[in-house]
Amino acid sequence: MINxxxxxxTKEQVDQHVxxxxxxxxxALETEWEVAVLNVFSKIGxxxxxxxxxGTSKLDLLFIHSQDRAQFVADIATVxxxxxxxxxxxxxxxxxxxxxxxxxxLRRNYFRYSIEAHSSTDVRPKPMIPPRKDFSQExxxxxxxxxxxxxKQNPDEAFTHQISTANTKVLIEYNPGQQFTSxxxxxxxxxxxxxxxxxYNALRAKARKxxxxxxxxxxxxxxxxxxxxxMFHAQPSGTFRPYFNASEVIKEFLRQNQSIDFVLxxxxxxxxxxxxxxxxxxxxxKIKVELxxxxxxxxxxxxxxxxxxxxxxxxxGPFNTADxxxxxxxxxxxxxxxxxxxxxxxxxxxxIKVSADSVLALLAGVITQKxxxxxxxxxxxxxxxxxxxxxxxxxxxxxxxxxxxRVDDVQDYSYLxxxxxxxxxxISAFINFKANMRKDQ
Numbered sequence: 001m002i003n004x005x006x007x008x009x010t011k012e013q014v015d016q017h018v019x020x021x022x023x024x025x026x027x028a029l030e031t032e033w034e035v036a037v038l039n040v041f042s043k044i045g046x047x048x049x050x051x052x053x054x055g056t057s058k059l060d061l062l063f064i065h066s067q068d069r070a071q072f073v074a075d076i077a078t079v080x081x082x083x084x085x086x087x088x089x090x091x092x093x094x095x096x097x098x099x100x101x102x103x104x105x106l107r108r109n110y111f112r113y114s115i116e117a118h119s120s121t122d123v124r125p126k127p128m129i130p131p132r133k134d135f136s137q138e139x140x141x142x143x144x145x146x147x148x149x150x151x152k153q154n155p156d157e158a159f160t161h162q163i164s165t166a167n168t169k170v171l172i173e174y175n176p177g178q179q180f181t182s183x184x185x186x187x188x189x190x191x192x193x194x195x196x197x198x199x200y201n202a203l204r205a206k207a208r209k210x211x212x213x214x215x216x217x218x219x220x221x222x223x224x225x226x227x228x229x230x231m232f233h234a235q236p237s238g239t240f241r242p243y244f245n246a247s248e249v250i251k252e253f254l255r256q257n258q259s260i261d262f263v264l265x266x267x268x269x270x271x272x273x274x275x276x277x278x279x280x281x282x283x284x285x286k287i288k289v290e291l292x293x294x295x296x297x298x299x300x301x302x303x304x305x306x307x308x309x310x311x312x313x314x315x316x317g318p319f320n321t322a323d324x325x326x327x328x329x330x331x332x333x334x335x336x337x338x339x340x341x342x343x344x345x346x347x348x349x350x351x352i353k354v355s356a357d358s359v360l361a362l363l364a365g366v367i368t369q370k371x372x373x374x375x376x377x378x379x380x381x382x383x384x385x386x387x388x389x390x391x392x393x394x395x396x397x398x399x400x401x402x403x404x405x406r407v408d409d410v411q412d413y414s415y416l417x418x419x420x421x422x423x424x425x426x427i428s429a430f431i432n433f434k435a436n437m438r439k440d441q
Contacts (some may be wrong), residue, residue, distance in 0.1 A: 001039040008042060008050055012039070026044045026227075027324055030078040033225035034060065035078055035285075037266065040314040044307050055214035061223075063307070070301035072219035072261070075210050077202045080326060090115065095327050096135060096291040097172070104148045105383060106155075110178050113239040116169035128169040138168045147172070187231040190243035192254040197276035199224065202251045205259055219261045219300045224250075226267035233269070249293070254294045262299060263292040264308065268318040287315035299300055319413075322360035346375045347391050350400075352419070356407065392418075399423035 002021075006014050020031040041047050041063050051062035053073070064071045085091060093115075101108050117125035130138040147161040151174045159174040191197035206222050224246075226232040234245040250263045269288045289312040297305075320328070346353045358375060361367045367375075373382040378390045401424035408415045 001035050002090045005035060005039055005042065008047055008403050009038075011194045013049055019145075024329065026080070026082065026326065026329060029080075029227055029322070029329060030225075032325075033227070033266065034076050036315065037223055037225070040311055041307075044310055053214045053216050054404060055216075057210045057213035059214065064301045065307060068301065068303050070303045072198050072262075072300070072304055073214075073216055074220055074221040074223050075206050076223045076225065078201050078225045078227035079199050079208055079229045079231075080322070081198070081229050082227075082326070083198065085330075088127050089129060089135075090127055091323065091327060092132045092330065093129055093135070093170075094137070096132075096140065096190075100140060100144075100148065104152060104406065106148065106151060106174075107384065110176050111172065111174055112178065112423070113170060113172045115171075128167065129184075134167075138165060139163055139170060144172075147174075154199045155287060182264070190234055191231055191245075191249060192243060193415075194244050194249050195230070198229065199249045200253055203250070203257075203260075203263065207253075209259050211259065221261065221262045221264060222260060223264045223266060226265070226322045229323040232267045232322075233263065247290075250292045254292060258294060258296065261294050262297050262308075265290045266315075267294070268321045270321070287312060287318055289315070340378055350419060352391050352395075352420075353408065353415050353416045354418070356416045359416055395400060395420045399428035 002014065002017060005017070009017075009401045017031055017035055021028050021035075038047060038049060041061060045066050046064040048062040048064075050058045053059065053108055054063075059073050060076045061074045062071060063074070095248065097111075097113065098108055101111055115127045115129055118128055138308055144161060144163075148157060151157075151159050158176065161172040161174075163170040163172075191199070194200065202224065203222060224305065229246070231244075231246040231249065234243065237244050237248060245408070246265060248267070254260060254263060265288075267288050268285050271284055271286050291308055344355065354376065358367070358372060362369065362372045370381055373390065376382075377384065379387045400420040400422065402418055403421035404417075404419040406417050406419070409419055
């Protein structure tokens with residue numbers, strides 16, 4: 001997308017995008033959304049980035065339809081729950097808990113947790129969990145390690161681990177009869193007001209600080225990207241739910257700002273199937289685009305409406321959600337770093353599909369054969385219920401030979417597919433081909 005965007009960006013503008021992406025901080029996530037949105041609009045029309053309009057402000061996008069030359073301007077913003085995460089580290093706790101359970105070789109679906117809230121009269125109660133810098137002392141300490149050790153030694157028994165201090169009230173339970181993992185805590189990221197929340201603030205800032213400082217008579221829109229905000233995925237408010245989701249907040253903003261013709265939301269969401277087939281039961285993701293028209297949206301040219309309606313199908317499939325991307329950034333994940341144990345394994349009648357990175361790491365000596373086998377969940381190196389016998393050994397014992405190795409690129413990740421043919425005469429035992437024939441043959 002960066003390379004394609006260079007067709008309509010200056011060298012300096014591309015430099016700005018590349019520089020922000022290479023920082024690998026939260027600004028990189030915002031820039032990734034901007035690069036993607038610009039790229040998608042460029043596939044359905046002509047765009048100008050930061051166009052020269054009358055006024056003192058710069059907008060991100062001027063879109064011109066390729067046929068009737070109808071146009072509109074828009075500005076892009078990314079909204080997240082980072083303010084809440086700085087105050088309450090629930091998502092970081094979930095990730096760290098999962099990591100430690102996996103490292104211990106235990107099944108995550110057998111665990112559940114609950115977090116109590118601080119005593120307060122606030123509508124938005126605050127979960128009792130310490131800052132992430134205190135996790136090792138408050139939660140994942142020697143008592144927690146002893147809890148996991150007891151579970152591992154007696155996997156058929158139920159266990160409970162209670163953390164109770166002045167700052168922390170967390171209950172972690174292990175139940176081998178539990179089918180799905182679960183977690184419970186008081187909602188702390190949702191909007192308790194339609195006009196006092198991070199999403200409304202972002203929309204209002206665009207309307208007041210950007211659009212009011214330009215002179216443009218055509219349609220105007222705001223594109224809001226999910227940078228890790230629960231409001232994008234929450235249910236509407238109701239009698240028993242006094243919180244407002246993104247849809248309700250945007251509609252209130254448009255009601256109060258008639259000069260803005262539409263708002264688009266862009267987010268990464270889970271779906272049931274996808275292009276990657278390495279694990280058919282795994283939930284996959286897509287980019288979801290939702291339009292929120294204002295009352296005068298009907299006057300916009302039909303070509304513009306059709307272009308907006310087509311947007312979603314031009315986005316490539318994402319590998320992560322915004323929440324997941326934010327957490328990998330928070331934990332200093334390096335997207336360029338070699339990931340030898342990522343990927344998975346699958347097998348058909350005469351094929352094995354395995355991560356290309358893991359094979360390369362094995363051949364280069366970066367990982368050991370033991371680490372390789374454990375990553376592929378081969379017995380006895382992996383003791384989980386989903387482990388399997390060495391599939392390569394299976395074909396070898398049958399005397400079958402590798403007849404083809406090809407590369408399967410799934411977006412930005414590669415797999416090697418080993419294809420096996422008939423038994424190799426050089427390593428197979430001699431056989432009497434008449435052994436299974438009838439006597440009259």
